[in-house]
Amino acid sequence: MTADADIEALVRRLALEAKRASLALATTPTQTKNAVLLRAAASLRGPAGDAVIEANGRDLVVARELGLDDAMLDRLRLDRARVDGVAEGVEHVASLPDPVGEQVDQRRLPNGLEVARMRVPLGLIGIIYESRPNVTADAAALCIKSGNAVLLRGGKEAFHSNTAIAAVFGDALEAEGLPRAAATLLPTTDRAATLAMIRLDGVVDLVIPRGGEGLIHFVADNARVPVVRHYKGVCHVYVDGDADLEMALAIAINAKTQRPGVCNAMETLLVDEACADAFVPKALRALAGKRVEVHADDGVRARAGELAARVVPLEPEDWDREYLRLAMNFGVVDGIDGALAHVGRHGSNHTEAIVTEDPDKADRWLREVDASLVLVNASTRFNDGAQLGLGAEMGISTTKLHAYGPMGLSELCTLKWIGRGAGQVRA
């Protein structure tokens, strides 16, 4: 037997145990699920949290030896304040309404059968993620609260931290009489383990890969189980000729600079040529004040005046870039038709905003743009589970199957049909 075959057998065994645990979780009362989360949070705030910080210290030693850069070390690092923040996130999930058992679309059919759709867990959810160890706690909390078991495949840099956090959840499950396998961290980060996990059709009900495009393509290419994907976010703000230009500027600045390294930050600002003469100089000044590197097309450069020297000439491939830093594209389009065509070609189905005072153009934008969140007169930064009122999220789906947009507790469930009859048979 090869090493890969050993790993495959191990992953299958752990997944089958987790799948069995999912049956127990599916019918666990809300109160018990909340008790697990509150117990895990309390542990993280106490000595178990110290053990997590100690384990994280070992990860950091290895990471420094491996030469990880400062930004990566910072993402990996856990201290008391960060562990308390993780605990707070778990407590917040405990405070959210339980989606399981909720009934929607209730109606009475002509034959008297009372039908409805009841929200139920998906079963066993696999999460594949990279360096940040807090994802272990977030994913475990969201899956447990939504009645699912979870199979966690964390990044190798965070292996000790993840193991310590998963143990906290295992202990909390056990203390409440639930199988600890309901939150199972794979004991290896070998690629063979990932491959085994994403091929367990009929055992793993959903896989969510969180990470770079390479990871997501590997999963998409090799998975036999359903996958909800999060590709990159190339988000646009389009400033229409009928926009309030002060509002437009405030939205663009917020969308780009409030937190530039995230997927819902703006990458491209488009302006209607009808208001470009007024908007471009104003916007370039404000962006320069925020030290934003602007890649400008000919239309913008022609209107840049004394700021022309401060912009970078835009290359065609820039339109598809996700900068994830204080850099962006800026271009002039021919009205809403031009903007819709541009977003259709270069958008990533993530978040697209129009700024306009014209309700017809606003409606057209809302209907015609294909993105998980389409906005009028608001910042792209609102595409986020907490901001949209879901409480917490597992990530933002930019594919359309099952969930499109932030995945909260409800999106970790499905709807089964139920029917109450009085002996109805089919004629």
Added chain:
Amino acid sequence: MTADADIEALVRRLALEAKRASLALATTPTQTKNAVLLRAAASLRGPAGDAVIEANGRDLVVARELGLDDAMLDRLRLDRARVDGVAEGVEHVASLPDPVGEQVDQRRLPNGLEVARMRVPLGLIGIIYESRPNVTADAAALCIKSGNAVLLRGGKEAFHSNTAIAAVFGDALEAEGLPRAAATLLPTTDRAATLAMIRLDGVVDLVIPRGGEGLIHFVADNARVPVVRHYKGVCHVYVDGDADLEMALAIAINAKTQRPGVCNAMETLLVDEACADAFVPKALRALAGKRVEVHADDGVRARAGELAARVVPLEPEDWDREYLRLAMNFGVVDGIDGALAHVGRHGSNHTEAIVTEDPDKADRWLREVDASLVLVNASTRFNDGAQLGLGAEMGISTTKLHAYGPMGLSELCTLKWIGRGAGQVRA
């Protein structure tokens, strides 16, 4: 270039054309989509329908030469009455409400942002199906009405029939000013074409395989695009000790015999040992009267009396069989716990019914059984889009991602988030 590479290039080209057509369909008004369907239906009722019947005649000649059995020839055959039936189905889809643009979950966030979720088409849907040519019309009608383009890969036995039906939809699309590529039949049924289609990640938004388990496993194993699957239906009726036995008998007979060859027919009847003495002889007599072949476990055989000689001793593997004919399993279980355990082990997540007068046991069954439709006191035959009030369906999903149960027009859509603001930015 190999023949397979040629086919792959052809499928990619057709799929990209269909994808472009999907953009037009997504924003086509309801009235125009209905006009396409009514025009196609009118054509089928007229000379174009005669051309379909003539093409079907050519398929039947080939099918007889290939030695297809009578049942398969019957499924393939189209005559005037059947073509009129297909037209009627298309007219029915035209009469259903348009799901596109529907807004749900509207609310106002604390910052004043008005958010909602708007139903939008998935984009390009691929359907892979086997012999029955009416699926071409059903799938085209459902996809067009839900604003999607469709890529059809029909069975090779029905190739001429499918080509003629697809032409009717192409002509109707064109006559209403829409691209005929919105309903594209692949011009080859070669497996390389299927493979090419299910690997077009980013072009094909969803593939629905309809057919035998072999086809579905081939798709599940090889797809890179999202797949909604329909595995087999091993549906149970559990007669509880607190059941009305007359009702139970009527439901069991209907579930097995009203149409035995379909996925929502009952395959296994379970009875609580608390009422087995009374129910078993009564049920065996009724089933014998309907000429049903009964595979009975020891508990049933012990109570069979003079009918013991008429039952087949049940083999353990029978519990997992989908008979699809007038044959079934019959077993005794230890109350609702025994029934839940049995269904958990042998059920196929399709349709599961309890017959009971006890509301607590009814509730427990509804909550705990993991199936796309869970019923109390009604026949399993109700798991059907038309019966559940969806109007028409593309099939019944027994996997939990995106849709669980019948897939109607709404399930061929997804929900995007929309937000109307007044300049909101993130703090």
